[in-house]
Amino acid sequence: MTEKKVISRYLNKLSVFSTVAVMASAFTLAGCTSEVSVQPASDEKVKSVSMSTNDTNVIYIVMDDTGFSDFGSYGSEISTPNIDRLADNGLRYNNFHATPVCSPSRASMLTGRNNHAVGMGQVANFDYGEEYPNRRGEIAPEAGTIAEVLGENGYVNYALGKWHVAPTHEITPAGPFHNWPLGKGFHRYYGNLEDSSDQYRPELTRDNSSVPMPEKEDYHYSEDIVEKAQQYVVDQVSMRPDQPFFINLSFGAQHMPHQVPKEYIDAYDGVYDEGWDVIRQQRFEKQKELGVIPKDAKLAPSNPGIIPWDKISEEKKSVYTRFQETYAGFLTHTDEQIGKLLETLEETDELDNTMIVLISDNGASSIGGENGSTNQTIAYNTLTETFEDVEKKADLLGSESVAPDYPAGWAQVSNTPFQKYKNSMYGGGIRTPLIVHWPEKITDKGEVRNQFVHVSDITATVYDVLGISPPKTIKGIKQMPITGISFADTFDDAGAVTKKKTQYFEMSGNRMIYHDGWKAISVHTKGKPFEQDTWELYHAEKDFTELNNIADKQPQKLKQLVNLWEKEAKANNVYPLTDNFLNALGNLPPDNPRARKTFVYHPEMSHLGESATPLILNRSYEISIPVTHSKEDEGVLLALGNDKSGYTFYIQDNKIVYEYNTGVTRYQIVSEQELPEGELAVQFIFEKTAANQGVGNLLINGTEIGEVEMKTLPFKTSFEGLDIGQDLFYPVSPAYAKLGEFPYAGDIGKVTYEFEEASISTLQ
Known part of the structure; x- marks a missing residue:
């Protein structure tokens, strides 16, 4: 950083302090002795702004579902030159631990605390109810984020990309907004609030408002968020060069759907022809060469269900390799975007004094199953695509026509x-x-560190190196302690003793505890009492890949760790335990905003995210759509979903059509007679007859015009939300796929959803 810029920042902070002091003096002279309105949200703000001369920028880059070995600098054959550049000029950690899924990792990273303690015991899509206060999908206000803390210390804060730490039922055009990025300390936000995003037609939010997809040829979401990040940096250093910034850049990559332009996929043609067993072995050997893993580390045996490559047919090999070529191309494309941001930091003279932290929020996902998946909804609902179905779409991988995830064999790699x-x-x-x-502070460039680090330690480290003491209160709310522990001493000392002695883990009833080089892992069977779990014991300090279970040989050590897990669990609000996972998506506790018997939507309503729409899964319901119709009027009356799954009501050729697409089967009701003109009461009645199935009836003015027996999706209807009077983003029905949003030309009245009961429980 130039001397001029350092002086400028220092003078600006003196100016801020002087302004506060002058205003306070003015109030005193006027006879006002009570606390003045310019007082900061916390007692520490004036002190930190006036005393700190820290000008270090901070950037978090968060990858999604990216495995330990996927970067070139961690042993991969995938081209990631920009990420590797960060590694070559920084430090790689080989003993870093996130939580097993995304929302808890993100909540922990943003707050510097354990995920259950801050209220994020599970992903933000699930609401387990008031009896599980640690699993309601939101960060407690007692756990201020790094953006809130840095904001009180003179920083400008930007968030881009995936958020996923707000209850997804709150993702509505009307909020509430207190769990959105701007409610958690960020000054600007641009990205997707949900768990994943289509890369070509994302549901975007800017600050607190949804925005249409940019009309740009060859649009890609990863490119878009990085372009916005570049703009934020340039604007910041141009207008406020004296003020440091914090950026939380969170990619959708490498989470499904794996979507990337074809040229990136074709760049890996032939690279994976030898198959996952050979590639995995090659990565393992490369990791040893790079020093990323110890020389005596053992490769874990193949996971259950992974078929050896030499036992797979040539037809399947061809399709499976195309999946991995797509995944690799997707990662190279993401790396390219990171490179663009680094170029901007260099051009603005901000790279050297910017601390960049890059992680993946959890390991690679096996949800693609044996054959891989071309439809995100099918995979998410734990349904299976046959190889024949997958093979038909293999040439479409990477395009907007499919929403793929690779086979579990490649996730193992x-x-x-x-x-x-x-x-x-x-x-x-x-x-x-x-x-x-962090070029200004890391001198041991390119080295590997093996100290135990947890995701909660990252923000604690930032506070440490910036010399910031988190405030005791934020927005008048007393703050819980920071439990993450700084690992800053490892920046210049490879032999620094691990300060993080103990760390618990829990997810869906599965438990683990780390303590002083040892790990104990519970083996839980879903539905069984947790007291019946068996525990495995590993001396992780000597057993890098945790393959030698010595529970029988060290019973006292195991007992010590299990007791320690109990202690940590009680201290961090882990109880009560539950092994419910996907079925929790259908849980509607009484205080959940979706727990209503009646929903009434006006036709002018903005696009509504799927997770906030009326829950029609595995229950009876009615949908009423009043319209004023002329025989020339065509268009969509209501649509939820996209071309991969969902349901739609539309009028075409003066006939009304209802469609429900599971991704596997498309059910349809088409009126035989043309529609009369005038006021029409369109009604759809679904009667549940068994688990995830029932009978749907379509009525016009009270007269039944068609019936269909349907099997319905068990967990999630679609990854695209609800529109009234049009179908934004992807069309649900191929019948109007070439007609754009296909808005209805007539008038639509208030749309009503009716249910027999408001709240339901799927956690029994």
């Missing part, structure tokens, strides 16, 4: 050298890359 995957307590679920790049 991503997690080399560990066993298991995302959502697991084993290394494949929680051991991910961590790179710290």
